[in-house]
Amino acid sequence: MEHRYADINGIRMHYVTHGAGEPILFLHGFPEYWGVWKKQLEELGKDHLVIAPDMRGYNLTSKPTEVEQYHVEHLVADIRALADHLKLKKFTLVSQDWGALVGWSFVLRHPEYVRRFATINITHPALFNRDLRENPAQQQASQYMLLFRSPQAEQAIMADDYAFGRQAMIGAARQLGAQISAEDEAEMIAAWKQPGAITGGLNYYRAAKLGPPDGQGGQGGSNLLDGLKPQQLEVHLPVLFIHGEQDTYLLPSGQKGLEELVKHLSIKRIPDADHWVSLEKPALLSQYLREFMREK
Template identity: 55%
Template sequence: MLRHEYADVNGIRLHYVTAGEGKLIMFAHGFPEFWYEWKNQLAEFERDYQAVAPDMRGYNLSSKPTDVDQYQVNYLVEDLRALAEHLGHKKFTLVGHDWGGAVAWAFAIYHPDCLEKLIIINGPHPGVFERELRENPAQQRASQYMLVFRSPKAEQILSADNYAALVDAVLGEGLKQGYFTEEDRKAHIEAWSQPGALTGGLNYYRAARVGPPTSEAAHWRAGDSTASGLSSLTVKVPTLVIWGEKDEALLTGNLEGLDR
């Protein structure tokens, strides 16, 4: 059974959903998602684990700091570490998708001793993603949306017509084919409509300062990204990477060199 809880950790309040008992497996969502993306995984893994899916900071029912700098990766990593500690676990398995995957990579680099296993689903490794943004024209084209997300007009664009752009991007194909339902659509719109939630999610992009090079950003540097502050980008935790090859935003070039 799914239980909704709150934890006051790392200076904020995190909402999370938990099910089951045993070793901890934590699921970190991406943009523009929330804990709900993992509801089926919670139901499956509660058989053998304490399965937990938080609303990441800035999303849905979790705290939404107004300072953009508080969405830098070191804060996001510490949120998850502190939540695991709050739940009474020193080591756990971390699963991350999209932005949650980027945070999970950084977590494994910062705190390898805290992880038993790392599972990444279409979440770019910070060093590899920087390379792709610098050197791969296809990834540069695919990442143009990041420039929109960092703009002051992003909230207006994405919330227009009852979040039509987000509904289409996240749920559109699934609604057509029947594996997403009207209930799913309503749940997402409710999460996006929480005060400050859309800005909170977009602040991940603004804080990371990562994106394709542009004429307006001629001085874009690889260091201004999710890799900032990391002395080494090598992951020393047993890692499984799962990648949907039809992902139009994160291309398969992000897999090249991961085993080095």
């Protein structure tokens, strides 16, 4: 695997590439980094060009200090600029967690770049906004977003040597079968400890105003769809939705209506996975992606 940097869209983006062939771009979430895709890069890199960046604000990529620099328009522009830097005319986009919210946002704004799109657990932003505004169960499951937007968020996540991420991500994934080596765990924690990285990741929530009603007049939802016309919300390229059915953060109710917005939808459900599918079920995820890419 080769580590590279691209000076794009006002930042320096670190990314990892492997293999050759039809390109696949992987977008990670919070509190992750490019390495959550290592096993997929190894497997799919046997016959594809695979690319996994550290997103803006994470690990070895630039970390702007202003919250506004994490607005969806900048996140989408980063992906477009990276694709242009790599001279990718069309690619498959694979994403989870915040990477999937950016992935959806990119697909809605630049469908001409995307051959097909795979999203793990994250539904269409219009449906997620609906559930955050109207569904009490999803509102309850998303209370953590209000914490993540608060000034206390950094301290909560960094306390006790990053106990939050060690337990809620690494520990939870291992309980569902993730084989995370000591070396990979150390690399993940080192990514969290990069100066400004936790704030960078939290600023995605702050800039998007993502979350349930805040009790102070905020109705809930997000600004991820700002500037889009109603017809832009429909997706006409193939979409694979992968659902780890034990995810307690993202409830199945958000999938209601997905087939109306996505014209070519495939769904794969994994009963014994939760939020961290790329770590918990790497071989199965690679298998599903291969099958999806073979479909005509």
